[in-house]
Amino acid sequence: METNLLFLIFVGALVGAASGYLGSFMVLKRMSLVGDALSHVALPGMAIALVFGVNPMLGAILALAVAVIGIWYLGEKTEVYPEALVGVFFTASLALGILVTPEPELLEALFGNLENIRLVDGLVTIAAAIITFLVMRQISKKLLLGVISEDLAKSTGIKMSQINLVYLLLVGLVVALGVKFVGTLLMGALVIVPAAAAKNLAGSIRHFVFLSSFLGVLSIILGILSARVFGIPSGPSVVLISIGFFVLSYFINKLRG
């Protein structure tokens, strides 16, 4: 039992770090709501996987990949960002997912359940987290330059369109992994909230990205522990702890003027 908990905390910490890391760019790109809505797409994917008796994580990854390519396409090919369309599409997938998901699994899919994380899920998560960090090392500078000005980035020869797609695919991957821990309803928060908190405190990009990852890790670890201690679902406890960090960061920022 103890080794199991340690393993969960270790894997969870990796998910927290990867979410915080990717989330910092999500916040800079002003795509916070997209990140949140994206997590809802995991539900129909998991539901269909459950119906067919496949690992739900696989279903989540596939559904998210499709959604990410859709978002990317809309972002690249249209002038105005179709925010309303994203809102409609994602809530629709949440509604559909709720209908299709078998009743016993529904609560778990929505809010996460630590008890059901198996070794194979953990190993996939470790591998995916490593991939995320390695790829981000390659593209983070280009991504940031694109945040400042896509034209400026492109004028230096950066293929922004490709970079954006790779980045969004990583977000989809990490969301799919985190769903096991915090559920589809709240996974978006794990991407956005630590980053929003870090932005209140950071003075430089290095500091910002590090702090965002660090707060992601802390939220998961403290969230898992308090879920165990109080016997509550892990999703709400992880998210509430990250919100606690956000509130704290807000007041620290206020105090510093």
Added chain:
Amino acid sequence: MDENILSVSGLKVKFDNHVILDDVSFDVRRDSTLAIIGPNGAGKTILFKAILGLIPFEGKVEWAPKVRIGYVPQKLYVSNDLPLTVSEFLGFKEKNMGKVTQILDEVGLGESNTREAHRGHRLLNTRLGALSGGELQRVLIVFALLDQPNVLLFDEPTSGVDISGEETVYSLISKLKKEKDLTIIFISHELEVVYKHADTVLCLNKEKVCFGPPKDAIDKQSLAALYGEDIHFYKHHNHENSHEHGD
């Protein structure tokens, strides 16, 4: 080596069947300074984006081989809370901070000036969004210069510049030109600086209106085609109020 560094012919840009630029052709000689003028909505910035290859276009844009282009965009809205310092921004292009400070020196943001001894250092640790308009523009110039370009594309060098800047962006451009092999193409609203700093001018109003040395190319006819028949505001003299501000 005095051939053209850029040759544009039959350039046409449209968005959703709306023609923005039509049949624009011109050449830019190596080491020259070309000014692009025209009213708002004339397609000046679009022309830049087309020759930079940032947007789709019809026609031909040919750069000389081995050209290195530095681009200084017109406006950059950097949010004040973006946690990105100047040194991190410039670090995207150049890891060697010695080289960065050297170029900061060149554009008048460096530490060599004793009165401003700590300015370069302070500036490097300042957030991009906290810079004044003039400082941001100079930082963008530094960013463009880090690649050692031989062509500098400069969109509206005076927009957003603070008056307290010790030297104008134009005198900086002139200085850079003297020191380096540099072709400069800039967009401007101010005819006065065109006369003073450009050796060639391209008047643009969806299509090419005039092209050539400013004194010959800018006449009553071309001004009328640019800004309308009843405008007779401009004479090439250095008296006050002689420059026109767009917007």
